Amino acid sequence: MNERQSPARRVASHARHTHPLQSALDLFAPPRPVRRARSAAFAVLFCAFALYIAWHASQETATRPVDELPLAAAHGEGPASAAGAAVAAVNARPDIVQRGEYLTRVGDCAACHTADPARPFAGGLPISTPFGRIYTPNITPDTDTGIGQWSDADFMRAMHEGIRKGGERLYPAFPYVEFTRVSGQDVQAIRAYLKTLAPIHATPPANELHFPFNQRWLMQLWNLFNFEEGRFVPDPQKSAEYNRGAYLVRGLAHCEECHTPRNLTQGLKKSERFSGATQAGWQAYNITPDRAGGIGGWSDDALASYLTTGVATGHANAAGPMAAVVQNSTQYLTPEDLRSIGVFLRAQPAVAGGVTRSRDSFGQPANDDITTLRGTRITAVDGVQLFVANCASCHNWTGAGVGASAPGAYPSLIHNSVAGAASAGNLAMVILHGVTRRTRDADVLMPGFGSQLSNDQIAAIANYVTKTFGNPQAAITADQVAALRAQPQ
Ligand code: HEC
Ligand code: HEC
Ligand code: HEC
Structure with a gap:
């Protein structure tokens, strides 16, 4: 391509002299x-x-x-x-x-x-x-x-x-x-x-x-x-903390690469900055200060804890690409920088994205599912049975987890952003791939079930989890799980 002349240059060269090779080339040009x-x-x-x-x-x-x-x-x-x-x-x-x-x-x-x-x-x-x-x-x-x-x-x-x-x-x-x-x-x-x-x-x-x-x-x-x-040019109208946060979030820490949706030409949508985007099968959630759609209900401490340990108790745990970000990058940030990130994010325009209830506000402990299982025949694809068989050993059959907020605890699925999100996509990804996250506080490991469970089974568990512990509107089909499974990680 680069050796081909532009039409303008070609006309110019014709005007000066016509090299036999040039006319030959022109003949072949469309x-x-x-x-x-x-x-x-x-x-x-x-x-x-x-x-x-x-x-x-x-x-x-x-x-x-x-x-x-x-x-x-x-x-x-x-x-x-x-x-x-x-x-x-x-x-x-x-x-x-x-x-x-x-x-x-x-x-x-x-x-x-x-x-x-x-x-x-x-x-x-x-x-x-x-x-x-x-x-x-x-x-x-x-x-x-x-x-x-x-x-x-x-x-x-x-x-x-x-x-x-x-x-x-x-x-x-x-x-x-x-x-x-x-x-x-x-x-x-x-x-x-x-x-x-x-x-x-x-x-x-x-x-x-x-x-x-x-x-x-x-x-x-x-x-x-x-x-x-x-x-980066600091905004003199804003505090030093805000400017430091802007410098980190929009600069070196490149949070927007994952959390900002893209327009038709795949450029970042400036008007919807930080309102969430899906990549490689994972949803990088809305982190604007909207109380329903984003993380407006999180305290500064909750955000700092999430970025340092991967856990914001009562809100979220970090899995997938975000677990890697916490492990490799944000866990090392100074308390001042973490605070600045919070100050900056809190000052961004809130985007609800049509969501009316926050991801982390859903769920209550299951209280009778396990008793209804007594004497029932075990079938291959039943959400409750599969949950009890595969998940309850760590998350408890009530969904309330084990170990509460201790580092390395098995978290509650109640008031968890993945279970309460409007889409069960990340939940299915967590079941497929598990959670691996190493920080100074804990070596966190949830095994992935991708090789043991079929798409039907994963969809059944996810649907049971959202219905029982999370957002009952969120549902996923086996075909959607298959599409997520196919995403290279
Ligand atoms: C999200 C992934 C990613 C991150 C994070 C990243 N890089 Fe890279 N970097 C790449 C890729 C991919 C290329 C090669 C791009 C290409 O081939 O055109 C690259 C190229 C480079 C190059 C050019 C090297 C060459 O031989 O041409 C330098 C220098 C570099 N990165 C430094 C850094 C530094 C310093 C950081 C951290 C501040 C960093 N990168 C963070 C993915 C990344
Ligand atoms: C490589 C992509 C990527 C980058 C870079 C990234 N994130 Fe994330 N983030 C995600 C994904 C994916 C999730 C969802 C994780 C999950 O489901 O457990 C997430 C979740 C979060 C959450 C929790 C939201 C909730 O309700 O569960 C917060 C807060 C967050 N990110 C903040 C940040 C900040 C601040 C930065 C920059 C320092 C950042 N992220 C950079 C991909 C990314
Ligand atoms: C061996 C113990 C174990 C088993 C079995 C297990 N988990 Fe987990 N689970 C964990 C741990 C550990 C975490 C991550 C805790 C953290 O982030 O600190 C986790 C995290 C989660 C999360 C939160 C992820 C996020 O990004 O917020 C969900 C949802 C979840 N598990 C669902 C399930 C489901 C459904 C099953 C059954 C298919 C299951 N788990 C089986 C240990 C387990």
């Missing part, structure tokens, strides 16, 4: 209206694709659990090494590097840039799209295969403009749409931290993208519609 129609179709196709990648990227990668190990392992501070020595090593590092490590966690860089936990930041994690796969690059300081040869300016340009060393455009699977808002100082700190990593020699597999989607220069077109280059 007539102009056809060319125009083709390029229009091509542009539309391309936009759909590029936006699709952006949309999928954070989902795909964030669902892969990567615990805090990579950062420690990168410095040879494995669990085996003496804690004292590790602390001393950390303290000996200059401030900028320590700040860079913190910011690297806020940006969740390790989650996407680590395929093998033993090779942190060495890239190679596949990001699947219907057009093929993108593999994340090695961002360790290795000079052959990593970014060891990059200047600080190259790094800055990648983060702020989505352009890699050498001038090639990066795909928006790399969240430069948000990273462009990060201050130059913070990008430098991240860079300083990445420079201290052990270089790892590793070349990720080549992207498996088909023509025309392998044409990086086409990202210019995508950027035209969906990318506003520029640093």
Whole structure:
């Protein structure tokens, strides 16, 4: 494509001289209206694709659990090494590097840039799209295969403009749409931290993208519609906390990549920011301050607890991509930053989305289902029976859970956002894939039932759970479970 001249250039070159080869090429070129129609179709196709990648990227990668190990392992501070020595090593590092490590966690860089936990930041994690796969690059300081040869300016340009060393455009699977808002100082700190990593020699597999989607220069077109280059500018009318929250949520922490719905061209819908979106089968819920549709009923402490531990008792537990975000990123945030995130989110326009009762307000303990089971014949697909057989050992047959709010408790399904949501999608995803989340407080594990239970059975359990402990309006069919099962995680 790039060697083909534009019609304007072609006319110009005709006027000057007509090289025999040029006239031959022109003979083979399709007539102009056809060319125009083709390029229009091509542009539309391309936009759909590029936006699709952006949309999928954070989902795909964030669902892969990567615990805090990579950062420690990168410095040879494995669990085996003496804690004292590790602390001393950390303290000996200059401030900028320590700040860079913190910011690297806020940006969740390790989650996407680590395929093998033993090779942190060495890239190679596949990001699947219907057009093929993108593999994340090695961002360790290795000079052959990593970014060891990059200047600080190259790094800055990648983060702020989505352009890699050498001038090639990066795909928006790399969240430069948000990273462009990060201050130059913070990008430098991240860079300083990445420079201290052990270089790892590793070349990720080549992207498996088909023509025309392998044409990086086409990202210019995508950027035209969906990318506003520029640093975050604080709003002087607002508090310092608000501005810090805005900087984190809309910048480095890229919360909107998952929580904001997208328009027809797959750009973020500015008018419905944070009102919820579905990706890779999971619903990243509405987190606007609407009391019914969003999280307006949560206290600041509840939000901070959710982002630190993955549990907001009486509201929600973090599963799927959000469990990964908590594990890799938000659990490390300082109390001040967590508070700022709350202040900023609370100040966003509330979006109800047609919801009249909050997700976390549903349910009461079951009181007689278990007795009605006595003497009944066990059939294959019965929600109560399947629940008692598969779930009650941990969540209790009453649905009230075991261990209340202790870290690692088996949570109550009553006043749980997944059971009370208007759609039972995340509930089915939780049953299919379970919950894995490692934080400083607890190693949380709910087994997935995807390999043991059929779509019929999962739908029956989900429908029993929503009817009994959650939102009775929410129902799911076996076909819908099958569609969710097919989503790559
Ligand atoms: C949601 C996943 C994701 C996150 C989070 C992420 N990246 Fe990336 N990054 C990618 C992908 C995918 C690419 C490659 C895009 C391409 O091939 O065009 C990439 C490319 C890059 C590049 C260009 C490397 C090269 O060789 O061209 C740099 C530098 C980079 N990322 C740094 C970071 C840093 C620093 C962070 C954290 C602040 C980060 N990334 C967070 C997915 C991610
Ligand atoms: C990779 C995608 C992704 C990113 C990035 C992400 N989230 Fe989430 N978030 C989700 C998903 C999916 C859920 C639903 C989790 C579940 O069902 O357990 C969720 C749930 C939540 C909830 C609970 C809502 C409820 O009612 O259950 C809050 C609060 C939240 N996210 C806040 C944030 C904040 C703040 C950020 C940025 C720091 C963020 N999220 C970044 C995907 C994401
Ligand atoms: C071995 C114990 C165990 C079994 C069996 C089990 N769970 Fe769980 N469940 C857990 C744990 C642990 C969590 C996560 C707790 C946390 O987030 O801290 C959880 C979380 C949940 C959640 C909340 C997820 C969210 O994102 O808010 C739901 C809903 C749920 N389980 C439903 C079920 C259903 C339905 C079954 C049966 C098919 C089941 N569980 C079986 C232990 C179990």
